Amino acid sequence: MSIKFYLKNVFFPMLAGILGIRKILKLVPVNxxxxxxxxxxxxxxxxxxxxxxxFYVGWNQINWSSNSEEYTPLKLYWNDGSGYSEVNSVIFSFISPTGAKQTSTLFIPPGVQELRLDPGEKETVFELSDFEFKKITKIHIVFQAMKKLLLQRGSNVGTIKKLIIKATYVIRKHGIRGFWSTIKNNADLTLTNVLENYQLWVAKNRISPQQKINIRHEIEMFTYKPLISVIMPVYNVEEIWLRKCIDSVIEQLYPYWELCISDDASSKEHIKRVLTEYQERDSRIKVSFREKNGHISESSNSAIEISDGEFIALLDHDDELASDALYQNVKILNENPSLDFIYSDEDKIGVDGERHSPYFKPDWSPDLILSQMYTCHLGVYRKSLVTKIGGFRQGYEGSQDFDLVLRLTELTNKIYHIPKILYHWRTIPESTASGASAKNYTHYAGIKALQDTLQRRNIKGTIEELDNYPNMYRIHYDVEREPLVSIIIPTKDMSSILDSCLESIFLKTTYLNFEIIIVDNGSTEQTTFDVFAKWKDQHPDKVSILTLDIPFNYSKLNNSAVEIARGELLLFLNNDIEVIDANWLEEMIGYASRGNTGAVGAKLLYPDKTIQHSGVIMGLGGVAGHAFRTALDTDPGYFGALMVNRNVSVVTAACLMIKKEIFSEVNGFEEDLSVAFNDVDFCLKVLEKGYYNITLNSIKLYHHESKTRGLENTTEKIKRFQSEIDYMHAHWPAYINYDPFYNVNLSLEGDCSYRIKNI
Known part of the structure; x- marks a missing residue:
């Protein structure tokens, strides 16, 4: 680093940040x-x-004012000497009809020389002032994050204490780097260090007056207008939140509802007064005043007892429904009236009324629901099924809805996910929305619900609690038999890589009933043959060599090996994989042996312990891409997605286990895909047969990715790669456009998985 570069990009920006220097940047129109x-x-x-x-590079707080008749995105481009490009750009705010002053926080990378601002991509009229750039430091970001959390959860001793405990834990567990990463996330700062402002998404998706008129007209045209009973147990909630909660039901665009409230013998005087007031105001509101406190399960059942709806929707006494919540559910029911369970996305709403922390969920995921209660709010259930299973059970308070979903989904697979934010979960210190630690009993109630589930389903296994991640679990299934696993490893020369792979398998693996088929794709180096001989001599009953001296075709190599494989289970493994966890095979066998499980993958790490693979997302980067690539291994991921075992559309064949009978059922790997996307195509064929693919974050292996293959840098390779892209678009356009296990509101750009999609 030259002295000039250091002064311009490090020293002077740091000094400017300490001094809080402000600069006015004038807007000059260029196009x-x-x-x-x-x-x-x-x-x-x-x-x-x-x-x-x-302007100064680094962190800046930007202030400006604007106004227009419609929302117009503001997209910032930065030029580091290589010109402007979409890679170096971000939508960081909007020109809004409110005409308010606006503030944003973003990071200008070192070396940036010029900044460009694009206001939308169409003809429009707007007001836009010059911009004030105030240089800030990381300390400012920390305080900004703390201030935001206090505004959301309430400025009180309880909230401050929890923040201090959380900060102390993060620093001890992950160091200053991990603490800074957490702060950036809590401040809504993205991995590329720019403001990912959920408020922009909220503003863009707000229902306009005209849209409300259109929705009401659409409702009139519905042929099916079921009564929805909103079930709301109440106990000693503050009056302000109770009123907001009830008002959110009254303001529903869909009018065919009833609000069934059960007051669980509240001691606060205002509860009965407020509930009686609303009951007298709207005949659709029913109230049951319980004489004895029975906690949330009994209280919820009391509300169900006074309900007459065909479906019930669950609402906590301090939360709010989106105005189109019931409409969106009934719209889906008009398309598919046989549905028994519908869930939607949710966010949180602070005491200041600001919405934050959106949870954009996957479609129905039977393995994820055994890891966490991800369906949560808003849940709409067919009442007859809820009644059939006996409603809510005592003894599961705090996770009573988790227990309900686990039991109800054993009776039906008519489940639908609406990828829209229809529920706002209030973050106040006593609410579970403030963090699971606010109600630690919910965690243990969840364990009890899972234990009962395993017993009901006659499944042998254990439940692992994830340290410092309440309400998240992992199921470890017992390996009751010891099926033979055929480990198939294609290779060509690069003997040291293969040797390390085999050594890690034989030295670290505790499961012993496996065979290894090494598929030699035309090796010529003597050291490679020496490695073959070494391991075959040491383990003559386990190691065999299949020689296929043909042009590289990953699919054909593996398909040929399967023909001689003796195992009930197949494990496709790259030669640059290195075992970390000794129980990796037991864990994969436990999942792969289950009836509805298809392909099973694992968490793969680069040697620097960043993520190489934890599931593949369809559409990411054009066809398919790895989720969370290069994230830290210690990163819990989006709502715990890097901690729990979860369903995905695709797992990489660098480490993929599947039953041999399923492999045959889908006719193996497609040999027209010789290099790229063959594992993607394979997993989608498995998915189409009704099986669920899963990635296991409970086991880790190192992946020294693509060390034995060259780059796609020749005309022939580029042509072949393009033909494989064309194949995928021709055969799997639906999955490329919609991955059922990745929400449509999340980004498909580059490596930016699990970030809100640019609007």
């Missing part, structure tokens, strides 16, 4: 923009300003 009567007018589809004035 499709004119000024008319004080307003900016966009005259084409590529309007652009450049910023004129000095």
């Amino acid at each position: 499709h923009l004119i000024k008319d009567n004080g307003n900016w007018v966009s005259t084409g589809d590529d309007p652009a300003f450049v910023f004129q004035g000095k």
Whole structure:
């Protein structure tokens, strides 16, 4: 690093941040923009300003004011000397109809020389002031995150104490780097160090007055208008939250509902007064005043007893429904009236009314539900099924809805996920939305519900509690038999890589009933043959060599090996895999042996202990891409996605286990896909047969990725790769456009998995 670069990109920005230096940057129009009567007018589809004035790289707080008749995205581009490109760009805010002053926080990378601002991509009229750039430090970001959390959860001793405990734990567990990563996430700062402002998403997706008119008209045209009973147990909630909760039901666009409230013998005077007031105001509101406190399960059952709806929807006494919540559910029921259980996405709402922490969920995932209560809010259930299973059970308070879902989904597979935010979960200190530690009993109630589930389903296994991650679990299934596993490893030369792989298998693996089929794809180096001989001599009953001296075709190599494999289970393994966890085979066998399980993958790490694989997302990067690639191994992932075992559409064949009979059922790997996407195609064929693929975060292996294959850097390779892309688009367009295990509201750009999609 030169002294000039250091001064410009490190020292002076750091000093400016300490001093809080402010700079006004003037907007200079450079394309499709004119000024008319004080307003900016966009005259084409590529309007652009450049910023004129000095700015500092690093963290900046940006202030400006704007106004327009519609939401117009503001996209920032930065030029580091290589020109402007979409790679170096981000939508960081909007010009909004509110006309308010706006603030955003973003990171300008070192080396940036120029900044460009694009206001939308169409003709429009708007007001936009010059921008103030205030240089800030990481300490400012920390306080910004703390302030935000206090606003969301309430400024009180309890909240502050929890934040201190959490900060202390993160620093001890993950160090300063992990603490900074957590702070960035809590401040809504993305992995690329720019503001990922959920408020922008909220604003863009807000229902307009005209849309409300259209929805009401659509409801009138519904042929099926079931009564929805909103079930709401109440106990000593603050009046302000109780009123907001009830008002959110009254404001539903779908009018065919009833609100069934059960007061669980509240001691606070205002409860009966408020409930009686609302009951007298709206005939659709029913109230049962219990004489004795029975806790949430009994209280919820009391509310169900006074309900008359065909479906019930669960609502906590301090939360809020989105105004279109019931409409969206009934809309789906008109398309598929046989559904028994519908769940949607959710977010949290602070005491200040600001929405945050959206949870964009996957479609129905039978393994994920055994790891965490991910369906949660809003849940809408067919009442007859809820009654059939006996409603809520005593003794499961805190996870009573988890227990309900586990039992109900044993009776039906008519389950649907609405990928829309329909529920706002209040974050106040006594609410579980403030963090599972706020109600630690919920964690143990969840364990009890899972234990009962395993017993009911006659499944032998153990439940692992995840340290410091309440309400998240892992099921470890017992390996009751010892099926033979055929481990298939294609290779060509690079003997040291293969030797390390085999050594890690034989030295670390505790499961012993396996065979290894090494598929030699035309090796020529004597050291490779020496490695073959070494391991075959040491384990003559376990190691065999299949020689296929043909042009590289991953699919054909593995298909040929399967023909001689003796195992009930197949494990496809790259030669650059290195075992970390000794129980890796037992864990994979436990899942792969289950009736509805298809392909089973594992968490794979680069040698620097960052994520190489924890499931594959369809559509990411164009066809398919790895989730969480390069994230830290210690990162819990999006709502625990890197901690729990979860269903995915695809797992990499670098480490993939499957029953041999399923492999045959889908006719193995597609040999027209010789290099790329053969595992993606294979997993989708398995998915189409009704099996569920799963990635196991409970086991880890190192993956020294692609050390034995070259880059796609020749004309022939590029042509072949393009043909494989074309094959995938021709055969799997539906999955490329919609991955059922990855929410449509999340990004498919580059490596930006599990970030809100740019609007």
